[in-house]
Structure formats: C-alpha cells, structure tokens
Amino acid sequence: MAKNISNTYCSIHSLREGSGICIKCHNPFCSECLTRFDGINYCKECLEKITSKESKKRFSSSFLKTFFLILFSFCIFLLTFYLAGKIALENISEKQIEETTDKKD
Numbered sequence: 001m002a003k004n005i006s007n008t009y010c011s012i013h014s015l016r017e018g019s020g021i022c023i024k025c026h027n028p029f030c031s032e033c034l035t036r037f038d039g040i041n042y043c044k045e046c047l048e049k050i051t052s053k054e055s056k057k058r059f060s061s062s063f064l065k066t067f068f069l070i071l072f073s074f075c076i077f078l079l080t081f082y083l084a085g086k087i088a089l090e091n092i093s094e095k096q097i098e099e100t101t102d103k104k105d
Helices: 044-104
Strands: 036-039 040-042
Touching: 036 044, 040 044
Parallel strands: none
Antiparallel strands: 036 040
C-alpha cells in the first residue's frame, strides 16, 4: 500500500515537504534528497548501497571473464606447440627411416 506523502516532510530537511519515498527504506524525502536510479526513487544512503553492490557484481563478472579468457588462450598456446612438436617428430622419424634404409642398401 502506498503512503500518502502530502502531509509528510523530508527525513533530512524537516522543514521541506516530502516529494517522494525511497523504495528501500520507505522514508519520505524532498526532491533534493531523492535520486531516480533505473526509474526508481532512492535516498542517498540506499543508492550508495545499491551502486556498491552493482560495482561488486561487475568486478567479479569481469574478473571471471578475464580469467577464463587467459585460461583458454593458454590452452590454445599449449595445443599449438603440442601439434607443432608432433608434426616435427613425424618428419624427423620419416627422415631417419629413409636414412637408415639407404645405409642398408
């Protein structure tokens, strides 16, 4: 149920009439004390809590993306050298086989 804010005053500025209610703490605030974030009214304290949680989420997800990108790149690096070594050994083995068969003849 929505509060009627017509007779309420700002929780910070007691002489100012309230123009909205913070969605988190449900306290009335004047237009100077309220901030709209994603279309929703927040007071300064609640907005700081919301934005700090958002930044933590962004940091952890970007860290994981970076970690897996580095891990994937390292796996591709190892696979490339493994295949290059395998091809080189096959070529060396064929040459040695040809040389040993030529020496016997």
